[in-house]
Amino acid sequence: MAADRDAVDEIRAIWAVRRPDLDTGPIAVVGRILRAARFLQQAADDWLADAGVTRAEFDLLSQLRRTDAPLRPGDLTAGVVGSPAATTKRLHKLTAAGLVTRTPDPDDARAARVALTPAGEQLVDDLLPRQIAAEARLLEVLTPAQRESLAGLLRTALIAWEP
Structure with a gap:
């Protein structure tokens, strides 16, 4: 080539x-x-492997870190790429790892609310600067103007495509 x-x-x-x-x-x-x-995705999974999470799992943890209250699993699914079944599988793994807790939803006994544990919060706080730095290194192949242009073009498309 x-x-x-x-x-x-x-x-x-x-x-x-x-x-x-x-x-x-x-x-x-x-x-x-x-x-x-x-x-x-593969680059992120590679560097997150040392922390024992995938990019998709880190995205769920990060979404919880950005909120002030526990979220329903459906709310988490809406904020990331993946199906409800994939979110459920990821939440089981993160719960077993002690990074999130699931409690009954006070508004709906059939549902649950998910929140970060202190360990989950600390993991996000430790990994987020590393994630941003790793992504910045990947984007060094583009000039700052190219990055800004690409971000704007992708924003335009996502505004049109996202519900």
């Missing part, structure tokens, strides 16, 4: 030969976002 081409360029070139009737322009954006997301 040439230094100025990536895997998405190669995919589009192959489609241009196999299906020249198709405009593969959307793949240039969506394909790169998906590939970047996988790369960023």
Whole structure:
């Protein structure tokens, strides 16, 4: 692969030969976002492994750290990427690790509220600066202006896509 081409360029070139009737322009954006997301997820999982949590679990812990009151699992699911079943599985692991507690919901006996334990709060406080620094290192391949532009473009898309 040439230094100025990536895997998405190669995919589009192959489609241009196999299906020249198709405009593969959307793949240039969506394909790169998906590939970047996988790369960023793996990088985060790698550095968080020492703390015993995945990026998805850290996102749940961080969401709890940003709130002043315990949350329902459904509220947590709405704030992260994943299904209710994935949130439940993650919460079981985090509860077993002593990072969160689950208590009955005072408004609905069938539901629960989730809160950070002191250990969970300390873990987020310890890891958050490291996460930000690790993400900053990954983004050093872009100039500050490019990072700002990319953030703005992604914001525009997410405002349109998110409920």
